[in-house]
Amino acid sequence: MPKTATKHTGAVADPEFQLTPEQLDLFGEELDALRERVLDDLGQRDSDYIHNILNAQRGFEVAGRGMLFLSFIPPAWIAGTISLSISKILDNMEIGHNVMHGQYDWTQDPRLDSTQFEWDTSSPSENWKDSHNYQHHTHTNIVGKDRDIGYGILRMSEEQPWHPYYLGNLLYATLLMTFFEYGVAMHDLEVERMVSGEISFADKRKEFDNIWTKVRRQAIKDYVLFPLLAGPMAPAVFAGNFTANIARNVWSFMIIFCGHFPEGVEEFTEEETENETRGQWYYRQILGSANLTGGKLFHIMSGNLSHQIEHHLFPDIPAHRYAEIAVEVREACARFGIPYNTGPLHKQFGSVVKKIARLSLP
């Protein structure tokens, strides 16, 4: 029986990976130095990289929508749908997610400005940046503070008390995966707190209006305007756009759930993370994240969230640098005796599914 992830231990008092406060300070200093070294080195290479990805995304988008208009040739529908799926995945993951983290704010390019960027999905950037960049990245895997644990719908930790509702854990997870963009958009409404009566709908009116505007715009584009423009091809274009949105949803759900929920990832309580030092904060980010192994293309398509550990250590360093950074992070982890959770997608996702199934029962 493998050690369960839910038997949380904590950043400071972990009996298995006991590090002294001095060691943690030293570890923190090493990572700070690594961070400064990379930030100082940012330049043309990084700007060229993200502009190449932007060009590729636009290319796939234009090609995809164009081919869907030619859907009377069946291979064109398939190719168009795949192309549009790739466009949406690139837009959301390697571009949107990373730009909104402020990874390219240093370029001073208004197209890459984290305060202005908007992405091709239902979740409005403004809401998402708060729940993701702030709440999730600052309070990573702290049960009760990191709302990404279960998204308010699922039971992802034994720390969450069981309720008969969770018998449907696998079903809810499947639905969340399929309609992930709406799940992410709704995330900020904190519906679970409305149900419990903690907050009222009026408290979330502003967020709701934002979400509704964005959801409507996205839906009008993909499900009304482009199909109408296609005339007789309308049903095919509608189906292609729908499929591309679902494909993006499923893919991003898989990558994101592999970031924090595979076997071996730690969780934390609010008490044990009070007054963390920088070293302890870094330490928690590593214990609370897991990587995915794969080739260069796989890393690009996952927005380099396959390097979730490095992303959580340095969320505002351009993500395409994580592969290089990972070499040093792994080496430091080995030296300090800190576990480094990584594996191929099928293995990591398999363990996530197992966990969702197990936690549907008390």
Add this chain to the structure above:
Amino acid sequence: MGTGIMALDSLLNSPRKLTRGLLDSHLVESLLTPNPVERYVGMIDPVWSRRDVRAKVVAVERQTPRSVTLTLEPNSNWNGFEPGQHVGVTVEIDGRLTTRFYSPAGAAAGKGLELTITRHPGGKVSEHLADIAAPGMVVGLSPAEGEFTLPSTRPDHLLLISGGSGITPVMSMLRTLCAEGHDRPVTFLHFARTPQDAIYARELQALGEAHANLNVVTVFTREGTKPQHLTRATLKSICPDYLAAETYVCGPNALVDAAEKLWKRDRNADRLHTEPFTLPEPTVVAADATGSVTFKRSGIAVENDGQSLLLQAEQGNLSPRHGCRMGICHTCVCRVESGTVRHVRTGEVKTLNNELVQICVNAPVGDIEIDL
């Protein structure tokens, strides 16, 4: 109905207007949401923009070893300039968009936009442009601004004084006057280091020969036994009645200072108009908390106490958006219009000019103006 048809008619008669109308339409905006139309048009035409001013470099000339003269063709968002004004030129250097201000040197009515940029040692943009500017390059522009301009009723007597690369705004004035057929006395006094450094030398000589009302004098400051500068004696010998002339001076601080002293002593400061150009300020190394923090949008200024910008804003009863308060989440990024900041953790000191900064982990060093 009638106006609708007329509008449609004029659209159809002009393919450019039609394209523009189409790209500006709600339909296109809804189809491309959430991306701006530029994201797609840029694939074909990087100069086109709905609102931003951009320009393509169409000619490059290197008049002197230290300068480069660019002819730019701005897009349709460009509203022209008054001779003497300056424009912001934005280029990508080492992955960062960087802006510096230059005064166009051409006549105001001219079609293209002419910029002569002198290489300043350590000046990022000037060195970059002097090294790699080539036809086809695209740059960003800001609308022209500045008060250093000629009155619309052209003065009866003009004295235009410049030093080094400060020649560009007064060159623009001179070319504009010549193009207008201005026939009253104009004295053009230019200070250059050596004949090799004299920008526009040949054109100035030709203009002087062609226009009887124009007196062109170039003084070489590093020729001869002792350096030549602006003195009352020089002025008197070149333009005896300079006290009666509307005078425009642009150049290094030393030249502008000298002019201001002379005209003040003559109690004639009203006739003097100056435009000092300052090199990019050297990065402040001192980490002292001095000066004041100005929150521009709120119209509040507080004395800089050396804490992070976020803390100082909060103590000034502002509540900026923020998240982690430890430099991770970028929720708090704000635009610093001008000023220097020190990173509270790394100690890194940066001078900012209209740039985004994380206010939770940056403290001001000296005066700062922030969009909050």
